[in-house]
Amino acid sequence: MKILVLNSGSSSLKYQVIDTGKGESLVRGLVDRIGIPNSILKQKRFDNDVVEIEKDIISHSVAIERVLNLIIDKQHGVLMKINEINAVGHRVVHGGEKFSRSVLINDKVIKAIEEYSEIAPLHNPYNLRGINASIRALPDVPQVAVFDTAFHATLPEEAFIYPIPYIFYEKYKIRRYGFHGTSHYYVSRRAAEILKKDIINFSVITCHLGNGASITAVKNGKSIETSLGFSTIAGLMMGTRCGDFDPAVILNIMEKEDLTIEQAVSLLTKHSGLLGVSGVSSDMREVQNAAKNGNQRAQLALKMYSYIIKKFIGSYSAVLGGTDAIIFTAGIGENVPNIREWSVENLEFMGISIDK
Secondary structure, rough: EEEEEEOOOOOOEEEOOOOOOOOEEEEEEEEEOOOOOOOOEEEEEEEOOOEEEOOOOHHHHHHHHHHHHOOOOOOOOOOOOOOOOEEEEEEEEEOOOOOOOOOEHHHHHHHHHHHHHHOOOOOOOOOOHHHHHHHOOOOOOOOOEEOOOOOOOOOOHHHOOOOOOOOHHHHHHHOOOOHHHHHHHHHHHHHHOOOOOOOOHOOOEEEOOOEEEEEEEEOOOEEEEOOOOOOOOOOOOOOEEEEEEEEHHHHHHHHHOOOHHHHHHHHHHHOHHHHHHHOOOHHHHHHHHHHHHOOHHHHHHHHHHHHHHHHHHHHEOOOOOOHHHOEHHHHHHHOOOHHHHHHHHOHHHOOOOOOO
């Protein structure tokens, strides 16, 4: 069975073709700068054949058309005909309380994803663009939505209800939803396999650290606590997002700076985090370089980033009643050793040590 996997962003489209029979990825690629001049399509095949095409791509529909053509290309493709694709899987960020598992996409599902766009305006609308474009290009192929929020459907009520008047949950479903669920689900199970542990008797803290970041406490294969909440702003310090802080702060700033709601949201989501503190960049590599060159604000940003992760590890260990493992994944988690080291520094009392 050949599955086309799509992850649609505002101006990008990531894709893979997976052969489920072999359990292998045949090809993966990225379309970047959709709707922006100088669009790029990059693809890498299983045998390391690489192709890069620079040509304007005005929409997600055009992007998917180009991807499908490249997948069956005689020189760079992996399929003979496009009808070899048996299903398409779509990453969808927000499924709210309606979806606790992956579902076959139909009109009702599309409507629900549209409804949750109000909560996830930076993600769901663009996920839908990819879904609609894929349905137009492959109308007879089953399309499946895989929700970031689904894994966190097992959060207990005391973990997902906020300490504000309960009526807002009843009226507007304001609660903790959690995100990055597909990542936390996969790495927790993969860790159990590597450590030869039974997932049903396994406690683990999973740290997904990329430009967006979150931590989840997983007990017996289920999410019981997670750092992202109603939105993708909460929890850890991120590339441009603030994470947790006193909500009175933004109210105070709005009053002093005469900010609109839209400006306040932009401040918290696009101008905070590593970028806001360092004044250098939202890119961890650039902040690291600045810190090495003596930039004190960059050094502070790195200290804060690791310190906040450490706080969450400690609190989630308490929630779990102890942890069997701590996982670091995603771009920063996998590739920045000093962040891993600083994030568990002085946690030897928990049985944690770094193998240098």
